[in-house]
Amino acid sequence: MFLPKCKRRLFALILAVAMSGPAHTLAQPAWTAKASDPVTLGWMQGSPPAPDRTIRFADGTYRSFPQWRWTVCHFQQLEPTIPVSRGLGPPRPLKRAERADIESLRFTPLGASEPMTFMEAFDRNFTDGLIILHEGRVVYERYAGCLSEQNRHAAMSVTKSLIGLLSEILIAEGTLDENRRVDSYVPELASSAFGDATIRQVLDMTTGLEFSENYNDPAADVWRHAMAGNPLPKPDDYSGPRTYYEYLTTVRRSGPHGAAFGYRTVNTDAMGWILSRVTGRPVSDLLAERLWSRIGADLEAYFTVDSIGTPFAGGGFNAGLRDLARVGQLLLDDGMIDGTRIVPEAAVNSIKRGGSKSAFAQAGYSQLSGWSYRSMWWVTHNKNGAFMARGVYGQSLYIDPTARTVIARFASHPEAGNAANDPTSLPLYQAITDFLMSSVQ
Amino acid sequence: MFLPKCKRRLFALILAVAMSGPAHTLAQPAWTAKASDPVTLGWMQGSPPAPDRTIRFADGTYRSFPQWRWTVCHFQQLEPTIPVSRGLGPPRPLKRAERADIESLRFTPLGASEPMTFMEAFDRNFTDGLIILHEGRVVYERYAGCLSEQNRHAAMSVTKSLIGLLSEILIAEGTLDENRRVDSYVPELASSAFGDATIRQVLDMTTGLEFSENYNDPAADVWRHAMAGNPLPKPDDYSGPRTYYEYLTTVRRSGPHGAAFGYRTVNTDAMGWILSRVTGRPVSDLLAERLWSRIGADLEAYFTVDSIGTPFAGGGFNAGLRDLARVGQLLLDDGMIDGTRIVPEAAVNSIKRGGSKSAFAQAGYSQLSGWSYRSMWWVTHNKNGAFMARGVYGQSLYIDPTARTVIARFASHPEAGNAANDPTSLPLYQAITDFLMSSVQ
Numbered sequence: 002m003f004l005p006k007c008k009r010r011l012f013a014l015i016l017a018v019a020m021s022g023p024a025h026t027l028a029q030p031a032w033t034a035k036a037s038d039p040v041t042l043g044w045m046q047g048s049p050p051a052p053d054r055t056i057r058f059a060d061g062t063y064r065s066f067p068q069w070r071w072t073v074c075h076f077q078q079l080e081p082t083i084p085v086s087r088g089l090g091p092p093r094p095l096k097r098a099e100r101a102d103i104e105s106l107r108f109t110p111l112g113a114s115e116p117m118t119f120m121e122a123f124d125r126n127f128t129d130g131l132i133i134l135h136e137g138r139v140v141y142e143r144y145a146g147c148l149s150e151q152n153r154h155a156a157m158s159v160t161k162s163l164i165g166l167l168s169e170i171l172i173a174e175g176t177l178d179e180n181r182r183v184d185s186y187v188p189e190l191a192s193s194a195f196g197d198a199t200i201r202q203v204l205d206m207t208t209g210l211e212f213s214e215n216y217n218d219p220a221a222d223v224w225r226h227a228m229a230g231n232p233l234p235k236p237d238d239y240s241g242p243r244t245y246y247e248y249l250t251t252v253r254r255s256g257p258h259g260a261a262f263g264y265r266t267v268n269t270d271a272m273g274w275i276l277s278r279v280t281g282r283p284v285s286d287l288l289a290e291r292l293w294s295r296i297g298a299d300l301e302a303y304f305t306v307d308s309i310g311t312p313f314a315g316g317g318f319n320a321g322l323r324d325l326a327r328v329g330q331l332l333l334d335d336g337m338i339d340g341t342r343i344v345p346e347a348a349v350n351s352i353k354r355g356g357s358k359s360a361f362a363q364a365g366y367s368q369l370s371g372w373s374y375r376s377m378w379w380v381t382h383n384k385n386g387a388f389m390a391r392g393v394y395g396q397s398l399y400i401d402p403t404a405r406t407v408i409a410r411f412a413s414h415p416e417a418g419n420a421a422n423d424p425t426s427l428p429l430y431q432a433i434t435d436f437l438m439s440s441v442q
Numbered sequence: 443m444f445l446p447k448c449k450r451r452l453f454a455l456i457l458a459v460a461m462s463g464p465a466h467t468l469a470q471p472a473w474t475a476k477a478s479d480p481v482t483l484g485w486m487q488g489s490p491p492a493p494d495r496t497i498r499f500a501d502g503t504y505r506s507f508p509q510w511r512w513t514v515c516h517f518q519q520l521e522p523t524i525p526v527s528r529g530l531g532p533p534r535p536l537k538r539a540e541r542a543d544i545e546s547l548r549f550t551p552l553g554a555s556e557p558m559t560f561m562e563a564f565d566r567n568f569t570d571g572l573i574i575l576h577e578g579r580v581v582y583e584r585y586a587g588c589l590s591e592q593n594r595h596a597a598m599s600v601t602k603s604l605i606g607l608l609s610e611i612l613i614a615e616g617t618l619d620e621n622r623r624v625d626s627y628v629p630e631l632a633s634s635a636f637g638d639a640t641i642r643q644v645l646d647m648t649t650g651l652e653f654s655e656n657y658n659d660p661a662a663d664v665w666r667h668a669m670a671g672n673p674l675p676k677p678d679d680y681s682g683p684r685t686y687y688e689y690l691t692t693v694r695r696s697g698p699h700g701a702a703f704g705y706r707t708v709n710t711d712a713m714g715w716i717l718s719r720v721t722g723r724p725v726s727d728l729l730a731e732r733l734w735s736r737i738g739a740d741l742e743a744y745f746t747v748d749s750i751g752t753p754f755a756g757g758g759f760n761a762g763l764r765d766l767a768r769v770g771q772l773l774l775d776d777g778m779i780d781g782t783r784i785v786p787e788a789a790v791n792s793i794k795r796g797g798s799k800s801a802f803a804q805a806g807y808s809q810l811s812g813w814s815y816r817s818m819w820w821v822t823h824n825k826n827g828a829f830m831a832r833g834v835y836g837q838s839l840y841i842d843p844t845a846r847t848v849i850a851r852f853a854s855h856p857e858a859g860n861a862a863n864d865p866t867s868l869p870l871y872q873a874i875t876d877f878l879m880s881s882v883q
Contacts, residue, residue, distance in 0.1 A: 045751060048718035049687050055750050059675040078751045083519045089740050091532030151527055234500040246490050277489035299530050301742050309496050310519045
């Protein structure tokens with residue numbers, strides 16, 4: 002396809018941005034955490050940074066690996082964003098009871114025969130930050146790469162679980178009816194695939210959507226979605242949707258709703274639209290009002306936005322790791338903080354209960370056998386009743402109610418897809434919770 | 443000049459961004475604060491906002507008036523920005539001793555024969571927020587337009603004074619020598635007009651620079667500067683500077699250094715480069731380390747950036763009004779907070795002392811007779827020794843050491859240029875300080 006130079010450039014930009022989608026595989030599997038360390042590599046250091054150490058949004062370099070390990074902490078510097086206020090109160094200090102012996106843990110990765118140490122897994126997963134709370138106290142906290150306790154990291158699809166939690170809060174309060182059709186809340190979606198789906202089907206991603214994530218097909222839906230949300234100017238001859246909302250109106254139906262789980266980011270974008278319409282405010286403000294200003298957050302958070310300022314509900318949230326852990330502790334404590342109810346207990350219970358295992362099984366996640374997906378959360382149905390928020394580069398919020406443990410992790414794995422890091426993550430989380438349940442300090 | 447469509451669009455964008463310069467006059471002088479209220483007008487409300495209520499960065503609508511009254515609180519949502527951390531400590535509460543009787547003040551505007559009330563001036567100046575501290579306590583605080591105590595406002599050229607303060611701190615500490623030439627710190631500036639200027643000349647803007655701010659001339663330097671700093675992709679045939687730093691290397695000399703005050707934003711950009719080079723970090727980090735994390739700030743702040751993440755030192759800072767007032771109180775208290783020295787006393791004294799009145803007089807500011815400019819601060823040399831930071835849409839940080847008063851104001855006046863709001867601001871500030879000095883609570 003021939004394009005004039007200025008269009009080629011813009012098209013390249015849009016493709017670059019589109020790479021933020023949830024399931025492609027990057028070309029360099031041979032990187033190590035050490036070799037890709039963004040501080041050692043000196044990205045964006047100096048005034049100005051050296052040309053070969055400069056990362057830009059417009060030319061797509063920010064999506065390359067190992068640049069990506071810098072990018073995950075710097076989306077605000079790369080594109081427009083909308084703040085999520087922490088309010089004006091003091092941060093709520095996290096109690097600490099550090100357990101250095103956690104680092105001596107060993108576990109066997111999925112599909113492996115040899116054990117791996119905790120620290121080997123930390124690096125193998127390209128971990129940028131890991132915090133573990135047990136009984137509400139920090140037993141372990143470690144940062145690497147671009148992250149510290151002072152700055153923020155891209156949560157990617159962990160965003161979805163926060164949108165799901167907000168939705169469950171509104172359902173519990175009676176503001177949102179999970180049995181109502183989407184088009185009764187957002188008439189603009191009436192002729193889209195979402196129109197006749199129920200809120201519950203959208204929340205559980207059992208909608209029947211025609212949505213291709215074939216990254217090798219330039220006409221794939223995942224590219225059109227990314228182009229729509231790209232805040233940069235569109236090429237002159239661009240005739241597709243120009244915002245996340247416009248994109249959603251173009252999603253077509255494929256198959257029945259309610260039959261099978263199908264992980265599609267656009268479900269969360271639709272949920273973001275519904276929440277905004279119901280509450281009269283962007284999801285960034287809703288998240289600030291309901292959670293970020295009430296959990297004693299250390300840091301203001303933010304969402305990336307499209308060209309009209311719409312927060313990217315499907316994956317644009319960026320936050321501090323400790324604050325993500327605070328959300329996990331809030332859910333572990335059934336919605337209470339220091340005796341004050343922040344989230345209705347029914348909202349937490351709805352998530353913990355999980356969704357349909359048979360609907361989930363149809364999606365074919367071989368590493369997640371017996372799991373379900375409920376309100377944008379991944380529910381393990383293991384003996385401890387653990388449930389998770391999961392981001393595509395290894396971001397995790399793992400909540401184990403039985404072990405009274407919260408594990409929050411940010412990571413920047415070179416491979417986009419949890420199948421790449423689950424083998425060295427899920428058994429690690431299990432080993433951590435086993436350890437904390439069994440050991441007496 | 444004929445340009446292909448895609449280039450015309452990009453050129454229009456760049457022109458739109460360039461309108462952020464310091465001295466042009468907008469076309470609508472007939473607006474009132476009430477008629478232009480951004481909440482009443484409903485900018486960016488709704489999901490999505492109505493087409494005629496949508497404000498975008500790329501099409502330049504954000505620079506139009508009355509849209510501007512929304513924009514001044516939302517730069518983060520419009521373009522990439524770099525955070526200025528407030529640290530992880532609790533905000534330092536501001537003591538309060540409110541004086542509702544301040545609203546009954548009357549004063550006579552410059553050049554007027556009839557008096558005006560405090561509240562008339564509040565609206566006449568398109569005030570978005572006004573806070574007055576007396577003896578370290580809040581005696582008055584009021585918000586309007588897009589601003590509250592929870593969010594941030596563009597400080598525009600108030601930014602310069604913060605860069606000047608950081609510079610004075612480094613001078614007092616011996617890290618920066620005010621008598622050394624610029625090119626001894628930043629060799630890249632050797633062949634520019636800045637090369638043989640001293641740090642002091644840059645700080646006091648007595649450099650001899652060829653820099654046209656004629657907005658009617660498409661080749662004027664002010665346009666080239668804005669184009670260089672615009673974070674959006676450049677047109678394909680663009681051959682000019684692509685970053686703030688690149689722009690600075692192109693500034694040519696006109697006349698001797700040290701002879702006359704000439705208010706040129708690029709001096710502050712050059713100072714930003716020097717500070718970054720000397721400290722090895724962006725001015726956003728330096729400002730966080732030296733001030734924002736130590737004044738008990740309520741809110742994280744931020745700078746707008748160019749395409750390689752350089753903070754716009756000349757005018758890109760955005761912050762909470764209370765935090766701006768905290769900086770004023772810090773200077774009023776000679777660099778101390780609660781018995782802890784935050785800023786060297788010599789740095790504060792250097793600013794308060796003021797610069798050359800004769801150099802200042804040559805710039806011909808008829809409303810500022812007898813003033814001087816020192817380290818990017820405006821010094822009144824009035825009987826109280828008041829000094830100011832000033833932004834082009836009426837942003838003010840007015841510090842009166844004798845009256846023990848700090849006045850911080852954010853505003854979004856339709857006319858870019860302090861000559862438009864000084865007549866209803868400077869005598870108001872004088873009336874406020876007179877009132878607070880004379881009245882016993």
